[in-house]
Amino acid sequence: MQPNRFPACPRPPKLRVAAASSGRTVRAMSRIVVRPFEAADLPAAGRLLAERHARHRRTHPLLPADYEDAKLALVEVTAVWETEGASGSVAVDGSEVTGYVLAAPKPSAVWGPNIWVEAAGHAVRDPETVRDLYGAAASQWVEEGRTAHYVVVPSEAELVDAWFRLGFGSQHAHAVRPVPTSPLPPYPGLTVRRAERGDVGVLAELDLALPRHQALSPVFSAGVVPTLEEALADWEESIDDKDYATFVAEYDGKVIGAAIGLSLEKSSAHSGLSQPGNAGFLGFAAVLPEFRGHGAGRALGETVLQWSADAGYDSVVTDWRVTNLLSSRTWPKLGFEQTFHRLHRLISY
Numbered sequence: 379m380q381p382n383r384f385p386a387c388p389r390p391p392k393l394r395v396a397a398a399s400s401g402r403t404v405r406a407m408s409r410i411v412v413r414p415f416e417a418a419d420l421p422a423a424g425r426l427l428a429e430r431h432a433r434h435r436r437t438h439p440l441l442p443a444d445y446e447d448a449k450l451a452l453v454e455v456t457a458v459w460e461t462e463g464a465s466g467s468v469a470v471d472g473s474e475v476t477g478y479v480l481a482a483p484k485p486s487a488v489w490g491p492n493i494w495v496e497a498a499g500h501a502v503r504d505p506e507t508v509r510d511l512y513g514a515a516a517s518q519w520v521e522e523g524r525t526a527h528y529v530v531v532p533s534e535a536e537l538v539d540a541w542f543r544l545g546f547g548s549q550h551a552h553a554v555r556p557v558p559t560s561p562l563p564p565y566p567g568l569t570v571r572r573a574e575r576g577d578v579g580v581l582a583e584l585d586l587a588l589p590r591h592q593a594l595s596p597v598f599s600a601g602v603v604p605t606l607e608e609a610l611a612d613w614e615e616s617i618d619d620k621d622y623a624t625f626v627a628e629y630d631g632k633v634i635g636a637a638i639g640l641s642l643e644k645s646s647a648h649s650g651l652s653q654p655g656n657a658g659f660l661g662f663a664a665v666l667p668e669f670r671g672h673g674a675g676r677a678l679g680e681t682v683l684q685w686s687a688d689a690g691y692d693s694v695v696t697d698w699r700v701t702n703l704l705s706s707r708t709w710p711k712l713g714f715e716q717t718f719h720r721l722h723r724l725i726s727y
Contacts, residue, residue, distance in 0.1 A: 410507070412514045415466035415480055420459060422475035423468070424452025426501035431651055434532040438717045440554050440654045440693045454498035454650050458482060466499070467514040469507050477502030479511040483524060488600055490526035493519045497530040497651045497718060505536040512544050525725035530652075530718050541721050550720035551706070552652055552697045555713040557687035558680075565677040573624035573636065575617050580633045581624070582609035588664040597701045625681050627665070627674040635665035637678035639685045642695050652718055658686030660696035663705075675704065679712050
């Protein structure tokens with residue numbers, strides 16, 4: 379290993395170390411003090427979140443306007459604070475809170491020894507501040523053995539960059555688009571129709587096709603793949619559920635793909651700030667691997683978009699793993715614009 383060719387940087391003259399009331403060590407820059415999050419910080423955090431959401435909606439007006447109201451934003455922050463195991467930090471400039479990061483773990487083993495900063499779990503006046511906030515809070519998380527860190531970040535370039543410079547990388551995309559106003563285009567060689575009970579067998583196969591694809595390179599998802607028997611039983615029970623609009627694509631008379639449209643309100647992954655009002659949801663789409671390349675994925679996606687328009691929705695939401703080369707290219711081509719980035723960092727060697 380070569381010796382460091384650069385001299386040590388001098389300590390910034392205004393950087394100091396302050397003691398928090400809890401006894402934990404925190405950083406301070408100029409007048410800004412970073413300390414542990416406390417219940418008394420909730421109203422200020424709600425105001426900061428409302429400010430952030432208002433900025434976000436200038437770019438993505440389809441997102442819900444409700445959370446520009448600090449009282450409603452406070453409800454979201456409070457829900458995070460009251461989650462079991464929640465902790466975080468705040469930045470205080472003089473007597474004013476200028477930023478916060480607040481996180482809580484999820485019980486599912488799929489996420490590893492985790493901690494989550496959800497969409498309502500952070501807001502800052504200056505994006506750079508988030509780095510100090512995370513630095514103060516993450517020490518406790520790692521001490522607790524929580525080494526898989528997740529954060530849901532609005533699509534603000536400077537804020538995403540600040541998280542990137544903390545070692546986070548992009549894992550998952552949340553996106554929205556308005557419903558279409560033009561009729562469906564023709565799909566040469568393909569027929570797209572509503573699913574029937576006779577399709578249950580192939581629908582079960584497609585239920586396995588997506589997680590199997592996600593387990594491959596470059597996604598390497600740790601999601602659980604159900605057994606064919608489990609998938610068959612699920613479809614036997616749910617095929618007639620009118621809350622789910624299931625479509626299949628046929629090629630040469632064979633079902634090769636499927637997609638599901640539903641109300642966004644039924645999605646646990648999209649709530650609060652990321653849940654536009656009166657929105658449809660492209661909740662699932664998969665094509666059998668041997669038939670990819672025929673345009674079935676695009677045809678199914680556009681069919682769900684048209685179904686959403688016909689059902690009276692104003693917009694459509696979907697999400698995808700950014701390392702899934704198929705979905706990360708198909709859905710943006712259908713007009714979906716990314717609203718939130720789910721970022722991930724694994725603390726390890």
